Amino acid sequence: MQAMTRQHPVEIAIVGGGCAGITAAFELTRPELRGQYRVTVYQLGWRLGGKGASGRGPADRIQEHGLHLWMGFYENAFRLIRECYAELKRDPATCRIADWSDAFVPDHFNGVADWSPDGRWSPWTVQLPPFEGLPGDPGNALPRWTIGDYLARSLELVRTLLATVQEPAPGAAPEAPQPPKSTGTPEALLETMSRLLEYGRFATLAAVVEALGLMEVALATLRRYPENLLIRFHDAVVTAVRGQFEKLIESNDRLRRVWEIVDMMLAIIRGALRFRLLTDPRGFDAIDDYDCREWMRLNGASERTINSAFIRALYDLTFAYEDGDLSRPRVAAGQGLRAAFRAFFTYRGAFFWKMRSGMGDVVFAPFYEVLKRRGVRFEFFHRLENVKLCDPAHLAPGERPFVEALEFDVQAAIPGGGEYQPLVDVRGLPCWPAAPDYRQLVEGERLEQEEWKFESHWERRKVGTRTLRVGKDFDLVILAVGGGAIPFLCKELMERDPRWRAMVERVKTVPTQACQLWMNTDMKELGWSHAPVNLCAFVKPFDTWADMSHLATEESWPRPPGALAYFCSVLQDVPEEERARPAFPEEQHERVRRNSVRFLEKDLAHLWPRAYRESGGFRWELLMDPSAPHGESAGEAGEARFASQYWTANVNPSDRYTLSLPGSLRARISPLDNTYDNLTVAGDWTDSGFNQGCVEAAVMSGRLAAHAISGAPKLEEIAGFDHP
Amino acid sequence: MDPRERVKKPEPGRTQPVRNWGAVFERPGGNSVPQGVEMGYRVIEEYLRQGQNVARAMWAPAVGGTPSGDGLQNQMGAMLRSFADFASLWLDLMGKASAGGATAREPGVTPAAGTAGPFSAGVAPSAAKAPKATASEPTEPPAAPESPEVQAVAPPSHLTLDIDSTRRTEVSIDLRPRASDRAFRVHDLRAPEPASPRIRGVIIEAVPEEDRVTFRIQIPDDQPPGLYSGIILDEHTGLPRGTLCVRVVAR
């Protein structure tokens, strides 16, 4: 990298304290870099976290933006949080979340709500074997799998599933799949397949399974793929499999679900062959113009399959609905496949990992503490308003354009220019509060009385402005704000640069909604007799439900709740002109309240039958009111009791969820892009290599941003960056 | 700000992930001929798959390109566009000879912009359809989607020609009415030579209930020989439904 000719450190301004910004700060201040970079994080409002911010409300209850589940394949995110906890060295005697393993608990993918022909909703599970070790283990053990490898694994899964069909003994664990018999050289393998094709149909399921074994070997081992042959072979097998299954699935739920997965996998394999993904240098990116379900359909998946609960769940988990419109499920096929393959085939420890407290407490408080120790400065209550570019006329020949200034609104000031202390103690655990500590602010009482909503985009009040200038206040900028905020902050960039215009136009976001319930009985009593679950593909509006009862003792209720439930889903968007009105956020908040109440009144009865009266009404008295936590009879009665729960409409531009729409991914800009030689972007909306709205993408982008500046971490160390 | 002093990020070694280790560029002294074939097929197959969805917009979105402020570019763009527009205009003027005739001939590939439609969520699967049989065409695009509703019906069973002419005349009619058509009209018939006078006053009478159409054409005695043609339009919508050609033979 560039030799350091300076005596003093390079000043880095990181705007945005979410996953991406915090990651970049963490990377740039590693001890090995010996203080080359001095980092200041600028954050609006009183807490770090962005979309992952959480707070503590009445009864110290955790109040989140929504449901945050970490996936077992989040190698980068886990590596960093583990390193953070290792550096933090909390004392387990005094702090109940001292080690990362206290913070994260494994959780299995055990729920997709499915409508059974006999008129019931029923969950079903998919079990897949994990990789060795735990996510984030040092040493970057992610193997260099090719698409061929993933397809081979898929075939292995298919063979396993088909094998269970042959032995329809419920409850019996499926046998470990037999490794397919090797047939020697590639030529011999192909010869075998040709001959099998000539001889005609695969008459029995066993023959089909064996044929799939041949495909598996072919995909895993052949360097040059005679695609025509493989496709013909594949088609012959698929026809045979279909024939076998058609008769069986109408009457048998379990088989239907197996078939849906098998059909989907076979379509994916066929598509990979037809679209020559195995040899395309773009890997999965090559099909990013297609919607995932549409692409599967083009490759032979049936209507039933592409409407299966399984696929619906994947779309719901990633809010993949354009403009939040449930009639427009859309996700770029390539990224969709990449995410599904990573999630199912490369996870470690568990498919999901749940947090033992709010995400702010589990992730951002530890990072805050470690970064403070390392000398990072935090400027809260600073909201970026504009990124100011240099005058192009003043550029020297060969000089790239650059950021000249950053213009901030200062939302509140600290007396004497001191530093704001953002954390509060909840029985020994440092946490973020649900509201700022007004006592620390100049004129705090007035701000509180006037109800300044520091995190709201519609709040324009401020106590001052501040302009940072290049060379004086910063040298390099990392723009790590939420993607939805970019059009408001980067007007100059958009005006001058068609790529930024295109990005803002194509990389879209959607608002989301969430609600959290605290109940005074446990799930069994509510009528849910299964294990604690994460359930997706449920009815709208709240298609995702997570049982968070393990948090009951983390909060400070006099009597702990029997059950906690988090619900979330996408929220249908409203035309842009409407969103500009000041009344908009309140209206949306009320909208989500109505959605939640309606949801409780009607839809939840299928899963929680005992939460309802004989007459059919929801038993509102089950909800625990933190202002009257002792008795069922205390507090409001009836529907009004819902007001004591917590819900949110995530409509702030920077809180909107980033979509991966077909055709949009190539408009993203990479953190490695050097068009503006002192500006780096970071966030799950950038081209991070894993272009999906999630913690892992944000962390990867933060690491890429750090690499762009310092050369560390090396690109090869960013797990999953070099990947089909 | 002195450009020499200002801190800049270093040049990136690469900015894109490596997605396919097998297809990495390095071919030291190796043979790139098969690679050429492979790349070529990939490009043409993808193109065929994406169908004839040719954007009418001037600037391809692939690189986020939009027209620059540079006047020269605009002029160039205008020229290239004018040709395309001119051809469009001409086609509009002439009208298409038969609605859906030419475009229906496009191969049946599904453009990339297609969607699979909303989920049939929360609905009892008694509504679920039987899985579609797949076409086993390995490298061809998938089977043609259903063409847009075919409303054109066969030409009318009864066609009457009432020609008033002292000259030898050949009349060709190409008519594809829609079920909803009630009446037709035709513009003046023109010959390619601008100097030739038009054949005016052609009348088309339609009796849809009897599936009958009558053409009444009157050719003046001094009409120069040539091929005269005009578009037959649906009177109500103005949409083209066919062509009428009259060849006036030289004496």
Place this chain on the structure above:
Amino acid sequence: MRTATDSAVLVREKLAEYGAATQARMREYLRGRPRNPEFEELIADYPQRGGWALRASLCLATARAFGAYPTDALNSAVAIELLHNAFLVHDDVEDESEERRGRPTLHQRHGVPTAINVGDALAILSLRPLIDNAGTLGVRLALRILEEAERMAHESVEGQSLELAWRQHNVVELREVDYLQMVLKKTCWYTTIYPMRIGALIGTRDGVELDRYLRFGFFVGAAFQIQDDLLNLLEDEGRYGKERYGDIWEGKRTLMLIHLLHAASTEERARLSRVLGVSRAERTSEDVSWIRERMEEYGSIDYARQIAHGLAGAAQHEFSVACADLPDSPDKRFMEALPTWVIERS
């Protein structure tokens, strides 16, 4: 059994024959209307400078191979050549080229505004023969041809805009497939795909599925373009018809340049990016020679040559697939010989 030389001779002969016929008919259109005689001179300038007449010949040969009369496709052939010349005039302005076919470019002599106007006029003029088809081929067929022409124009425009955007935004992250995609639209459509489609359309009176010829047209057109780009780097000044290394001067994203951008070291790539990022006037002959030399060093020339070979081979294969049922004729053999000719010509 035809030898390689026989085929090359056949191609040259056919090109000459069809080229001459097209030139003759084109003259009628260039002079046909009473107009400002000075402007007429300008419009006729590029068409009369000659050239391969590949497009016109392919159109005529295809039509005849399908059984059309010799003159059936002549108007359409003229239209293609007029349009081709229109594109050339504008390309030269856009690329700031100085020479075309051994003589100064139009804008060099008469200024950019005039050149643009001339290009406009040529493009619009190219419609006239297509309209005249209505008299000789019937309205229906003439309309079909116009539809095809419209399609071709859109593809060419899109391809051109792709390439312009690369240069305007100094895009250096390009892959070979990007190049081929651009060439498919910008060059192949109007050079090989459209002429063949029109020829088949006319020869069969719209009786055949035209998409059959897309693959062949693409492969042979792409090979043609790559060879064109190679010749630009390999020829001595003057022989090729444009100034030496003109493409490098223009910053044209050829396959060789793309290969070089991948193969070069980080510092070299930075220098390349800088040179490509400035305007043509600011590029030095030192820069251009350096780039040329780097291409040699990294084997970019050889690479492109091999790719072109591969594409030509694929073209041959596709020809046998698409035209298997065509009866043998000199015209069919001409088409068959094209893949070899496009990469072996000099």
